[in-house]
Amino acid sequence: MKISSRFSIAVHVLSLLAVMPSAHNTSEWIAGSVGTNPVIVRRVMGQLKKAGLVTVKAGSGGAHLTRSLDEITLLDVYRAVDVVEEGKLFNIHNEPNPLCQVGANIQAVLQLLLARAQEAMEGVLADITLEELVSVLSKQIQSRA
């Protein structure tokens, strides 16, 4: 099981917009950098737009960030592309036998305990801003230049 690559694609797209803010970022050009189909990019952009993270010009093309990099966290992006339902990272088997004491109560207990794990994961995403990511990315680019 893996969390959809839509999330990593979205981060890639936003990083591009951050690093090359003046370029004419069309879905086709972006798709070229990501290595996927322009429609995939447009779909992700649609979600980012709905979340208020970017503006996109229909017709002439091009996209821009609506906030500064330190105001966008990875959690914002993760929520925007809707890769994991809230509180439902873990699939809790949903037909336990209510006549068995364990079966009748295990769901509530698992829900409680596993929510902690999910929250910890999402908490880390909330603590990473695009500014930090782009900073790490820039160092990476320079070290390989």
Added chain:
Amino acid sequence: MKISSRFSIAVHVLSLLAVMPSAHNTSEWIAGSVGTNPVIVRRVMGQLKKAGLVTVKAGSGGAHLTRSLDEITLLDVYRAVDVVEEGKLFNIHNEPNPLCQVGANIQAVLQLLLARAQEAMEGVLADITLEELVSVLSKQIQSRA
């Protein structure tokens, strides 16, 4: 996306073994409590056995825990049933354009940052023992009795 219910099924099974250690826990009986097919239970049991968490008697049937409850964490169970590959909770798109500076470097950066999130989630699982879970479960059972 959700992490396979194999994990919650495995926890359910182990809880049963903990709460009813003297019962003749056959795969059919356990499947009755979980609300699934006996083969599903046998497959999960096979993984738990391979991980050294339970012993199963072929032929006559029945299963038992091999350790005390405080020596089994949810992370042990999670690893045993192999629901998430190590360091691969997030699917990082794998064909970025190496000719683009962002495309050439984004993978490494995402790998680094997202690993933190995964580790935080798994760290919580490592801190929850079956003893704690069964304790919460017992209270839940009594409060609904």
Added chain:
DNA sequence: TCAGGATGTAACTATAATGATTACATCGAG
């Protein structure tokens, strides 16, 4: 103003993972 390039979406396909189920070989205790 209108032609060309771009976005927004619906529809379809291939692929993979999951959970369930059937079938059957093998094992072990009475």
Added chain:
DNA sequence: CTCGATGTAATCATTATAGTTACATCCTGA
């Protein structure tokens, strides 16, 4: 030796994902 149980392969339906084609709609500049 027989009956009930485990171990496991094979199959199937369902679902999600990523990709692709197609096309209506939208800007903008010539």
